[in-house]
Structure formats: C-alpha cells, structure tokens
Amino acid sequence: MAREKNPTAGAAAKPAKVKKTRWYHQVWQAYQMTRQQDPSVTWLILGVFVGVIALGQVLALFFLTWWYLLLLSLPFALLGAMFMLTRRAERAAYSRIEGQPGAALSALGTIRRGWTFAQEPVAVAPRTQDLVYRGVGRPGIVLVGEGPAHRIGKLLESERKRTARVLPGVPITLMEVGREEDQVPLPQLARKVQRLKPQLTKAEVGEVVKRLQALGAVRMPVPKGVDPMRVRPDRKGMRGR
Secondary structure, three states: OOOOOOOOOOOOOOOOOOOOOOHHHHHHHHHHHHHHHOOOHHHHHHHHHHHHHHHHHHHHHHHOOHHHHHHHHHHHHHHHHHHHHHHHHHHHHHHHHOOOOOHHHHHHOOOOOOEEEOOOOOEEOOOOOOEEEEEEEOOEEEEEEEOOHHHHHHHHHHHHHHHHHHOOOOOEEEEEEOOOOOOEOHHHHHHHHHOOOOOOOHHHHHHHHHHHOOOOOOOOOOOOOOOOOOOOOOHHHHHOO
16 A cells, blocks of 8 residues: 655754734733833823923923924933833833842843852852852952841852852852842842952953852752652552552
C-alpha cells in the first residue's frame, strides 16, 4: 500500500508572528495602570496640556500670531503631558511593588549602564525572608538589603565580610531599602546607586566580576511542606506490587 504523504512532513515549522504592541497601546496601558494607583493623574495630564496651550496663547497677545503659536505649542503640550504621565507611572509602579520581596532588584534593573547585578539574592535569612542583592560597577561593590532596619544590618554586615575576604581592598557600599531612618526609599534607590563615585577601572571591574562568580548567589528557600528532593519511596508498597 502506498503511504500517504504528509504535506507538512519535512517542512520547517514557521514561527508564529508576534504582533508588535503599538506605542499608543503602551501609553494607554501605562495610563490605565497609573490611574488605578493615582486617580488624579487624568487631571494632572490635562492640566499640563491645557497650561502649555494657554501659555502659547498668552504669548500670542504680544506677537499677534495666535495661530502660529497654537501650532507651535501643541507638540510641547503633548511632550509635557507625556512627561507627567511617565513620572506618575513610575511612581505608581514603585508603589505597587514596594515592600514585596525582590522589589529592590526590580528598581536596580532600571539602571542600564555601568552596573551588573546578580539576578538572585546573595544572602537570604530563611526565617525572616530578608534579602541582600549585590551589584558591581566602577564605584566598586554595592550590597543592597531588603528588610527592617533592626534586622537587615546584621545580614548586610555578614555578607560584607564574606565578600571582603574574597576581594580585599575593593570598595564595598552598603544600602538598606525602606522607609525607616537611614534607609533609602525604593523610588530613590537606582539614583542613589548611580551617584556613587567611580573608583575602579573597567578592567578592574571585569576582574571583580570574575572573582565574585566563585561566591555565586543563593536560591530562595523551599517553602515549608514536602521537599520534592527528599521524598523517599514507599518500599513496602513497592514490594507488594
């Protein structure tokens, strides 16, 4: 019997086309997310837009070219409204994640140049779930701790000593994220790190990164319950089969 040929056999599967999100869709999504956290954002955006237009019309009273200044002020009004939306969206995003485990890493991820941050915490307190994240840049090493001020300091200091044993002489900066005294608020964390003064060359930064790979990171502890890696087989049940 002749075998039926599969028309798709041998043909390479075509990857599904991923639809690109239009910029105005992204703006609308950002606006909706921001409005949930900050209902006043609508009036602020409208206020900036109308304010720029009104300023252009006031200037038109002196130059007698209202139509020209109207056209000229429209792009600036849109830019002002977008700037206000961006600032409010950033504040709303931080307010949504502030206080959650890993919020510091999300804030540090907004730093695009000059820093390398491990994607896993380098120190974890199993009972309290306090976390320490590590970054490397030209200012040296920065250790960022998440947790209450009366607890996170000990975990940060322990990690600082562990890191200093591997890299003696390399500057190490400690930061605590939070709203308590001497802590850095989450929205200001990235800016605080970026303002640290460079003390290492690019070659030295590369060497530090290589040596820190030996320290590695730690994985989040397994929640209480059954640990799948320690489950023992039921030997009596196996014998009865």
